Amino acid sequence: MAWVLITIALVTLWxxxxYKIRSSCSASVPSNPRFLSDGDTRKKRNVLVVVAHPDDESMFFAPTILFLASEGHILHILCLSTGNADGKGNVxxxxxxxxxxxxxxxSQKVKILDHPNLQDGFGNPWDHQLIAKIVEEKIEMYSIDLLITFDKxxxxxxxxxxxxxxxIRMLLRENSKRDIEAWELVSTSILRKYSGPVDIWLSTCFLSCDKERTYSLMNKHPGVIYLAMAEHYSQWIWFRKLFVLFxxxxxxxxxxKINL
Structure with a gap:
């Protein structure tokens, strides 16, 4: 009987x-994130989201990408490899x-690299200096004023x-006098990582205790991520379907914000 009550409680909380996420007045906590506009809501940023492999953008960064797109910011995605670990890079x-x-x-705002020194693999460390050089080139090419990427x-x-x-940290250190703003996607504990929408409460709690500049961006249309991940057909197997759900x-x- 106890497990039935626990199951009902968990489903209800989910x-x-x-509902809290979908019905929220603002897609950002706190609302009106100043990291995008410095208080000027009319200002549109040139944003570069830097990921490692195809599907990173959908599995991890989709709420950020959808939020930026909905706010009308100019969004570019730089993928540093084709994800060719299994020989499916072209696919x-x-x-x-x-x-x-x-x-x-x-598609014209999506750049995918296939550099011999940036090949997909757990055992393939990438050259930080090379990454810094490539990202700097893209910053200049697209007049980027905001970077978003992984945390450490x-x-x-x-x-x-x-x-x-x-x-990217190396890039920021070497260009400390330039006005380059960079933000990182916060990695969470296993509990939060697989808590699904319940993380809205945990994130709010952590935000209230976090003295650093941190924002949470909510995805009011999670179904879009299923559609995006489904386009990664070669990767869309059972455990990734479960990952996207939970x-x-x-x-x-x-x-x-990435502070040096």
């Missing part, structure tokens, strides 16, 4: 949390373009995710 490139279209990012743990702990973070990154992202 439904209430999902995964096309999947990324289709997934980005679902996320309202046109990289959500899943993947070596390539972490290398992207360290490469992952808090489907429902919200917490972003923290």
């Amino acid at each position: 439904v209430v949390s999902l 995964r490139k096309e999947e990324l373009y289709r997934a980005c279209a679902v996320l309202k990012v046109p 743990f990289g959500v899943s702990g993947h070596q390539n995710h972490r290398d992207v973070h360290h490469g 992952s808090s990154y489907t429902y919200m992202n917490s972003l923290r």
